[in-house]
Amino acid sequence: MLDHLRFREDEPAGAPAVTVDAFLTQTNAAAVRIEPGDDARSLLPFLEQLRLVEVNFPSFGDGRGYSSARILREAGYQGELRAVGDVLVDQLSHMRRCGFDSFLPEKPFDPEDAQAALNRWPEVYQATGDGRQPIWAKRHPANERD
Amino acid sequence: MYRYDQYDQAMVDTRVAEFRDQTRRRLEGKLTEDQFKPLRLQNGLYLQLHAYMLRVAVPYGTLNSAQMHVLANIADKYDRGYGHFTTRQNIQYNWIKLEDAPDILADLAAVEMHAIQTSGNCIRNISSDQFAGAAGDELIDPRPYAELLRQWSSFHPEFLTLPRKFKICVIASETDRAAMKLHDIGIRIVKNAAGEIGAAFYVGGGMGRTPMIAPLIRDFVPLDQLITYSEACLRVYNRYGRRDNKYKARIKILVHELGKEEYTRQVEEEFAHLLTQGIEPPIAELERIKAHFTDPAFDQGASDDLDLSDPAFALWVARNTVAHKQPGYVIANISLKPVGGIPGDASAAQIHLMADLAKEYSFDELRVTHAQNIVLPHVKKADLHTLWQKLDAAGLGAANLDTVEDIIACPGLDYCSLANARSIPVAQKISQRFAANGKTGELGELKLKISGCINACGHHHAGHIGILGVDKKGLENYQLLLGGCEGDDTSLGKITGPGFTEDGIVDAVEKATEVYLAERAEGERFLDTYRRIGMEKFKEAIYA
Incomplete structure (x- = not known):
């Protein structure tokens, strides 16, 4: 079973993640954990020092963490973005699209199911900043646009 | 109408495979x-009282x-x-x-259809003017914008676990035939002073237990x-x-x-940021869809000649046809x-017949309306009498569009696990009552809408006459509302007073029409x- 799924080459951050409140009052930490009610934008002034942002999903049905992830990536965050908590295989491809590159689920994934979920979508309709070319871009290659 | 290319087809085919796999894992207990x-x-499957219900999307109808x-x-098959x-x-x-659900989805995908996001806390099927x-009276055909939004909202990874369901409607005419302001986002395609086409956004409308009319947040x-x-708009929500x-x-x-001001401010701030992110398809994509x-x-x-010497046909023409832009x-x-x-x-036979008639008489096109009727949008007047005869022979010739018999009703307690009361028998009794007393025609346009619970799937808030089924100490009880309207001058109905039994509500409706x-x-x-006259006289008659 897969306890931790990670799509990065670098060494994981060593220190445990601190809460957003703690991070904002002792700003030397390199790892922080966002809860659904936290404002991801409060971290934007400190992105350079961050190596790990954990986004907690206390319940898989609470989708605020998807927006938090995109906001961080849109602001240029390059470090590890890890989904933790009630993370399920059927959410993996959507989470990847929102910028997550690391997954630490409460209950380990079945490796086959995880692989199938990650490889599921050959095409995507939206541009989400994950580097994938949306269908509309394939329909209208850049040199034909304007 | 829109046809899939290889990409759209790949998306629905992938969805079928995904759901087949998910269903297998569910049945295996994983x-x-x-x-x-x-x-x-998110594949349209609800668990109801007796079985699963499957809701299939008909994009913009x-x-x-x-x-x-x-x-x-x-x-027939399933x-x-x-x-x-x-x-x-x-x-x-x-x-x-x-x-059976994965096989049904595969049958749908073979004709460029799906049940994607017809339920769940996500962006639902985009609705439009039928x-x-x-x-x-339309400025431009609204459906290309709805299709653009359909593709954007399908599997949008950020918005698949919203706080609640999210309904978008797009219209492009002065007359609102789609209850646009009662949607989470209502979009009206408009022309500005410079003659450019754009979109007015109304956000935060909806029915349910707290009905709200969406305010305009950007013109x-x-x-x-x-x-x-x-x-x-979605990210802020x-x-x-x-x-x-x-x-x-709900966003309302x-x-x-x-x-409205603070929500708009937040949307504008997010919008300014997102404009830098390159998420907008090029205009060429909109042109391709158009x-x-x-x-x-x-x-x-x-x-334009029409022989109206047959009175039954003439009645159907008067009640069920609408002027077309094309002479x-x-x-x-x-x-x-x-x-x-x-x-x-x-019935399946009626659905087959309507398909055949659309092919023969309406350029192969049909529409589904939010009033739960079907439209053949482009019928030549010369074909109209033949068409009507074929419809009438199949039990599809009811001449009662927008009358008191043209009732919107939710499935109610006959099917739905959320319902407090049955809706269908009330609708049946009301249409029978007015067919029997012969007043349907005299009453003219009268929109009657019935919901079997406070969730308002039967749009009771927006009925000229609305009926809400509630549970009163274990018994089905029906409240009467008056004065709702879904169109341009959108208004919400007001409750007349104490509720009625199933037969009592039918009497109350009749008394209101007598007033x-x-x-x-x-x-x-x-x-x-x-x-003009207000509630009082209606109350006096209804509770006399």
């Missing part, structure tokens, strides 16, 4: 029911005859020979087996920013919509609690409200009279 529920909901035939085949057309321009089947592309979004602006109470989770509550919605090859010399053509409405019938239901007939001024509809 997924709990709690984990599986949002997955099946438009479909062709091949698709309509498949809907009939599904009714259901009990019926389909139920819904207030969101979709179709539902009430007797589905979970094991007369789009045919109405004389003009340029077409090359439509997706970006929508994404900004996904981040800040309430998740502590499911009954306060967020807009109401923040205030090319699918050109006018059919109308006969330019078609005659020599009309928009023909097929009422799925036969007297004593189940509103919105059609109207006694009080009306020249040219007034029921709604106009109510607005």
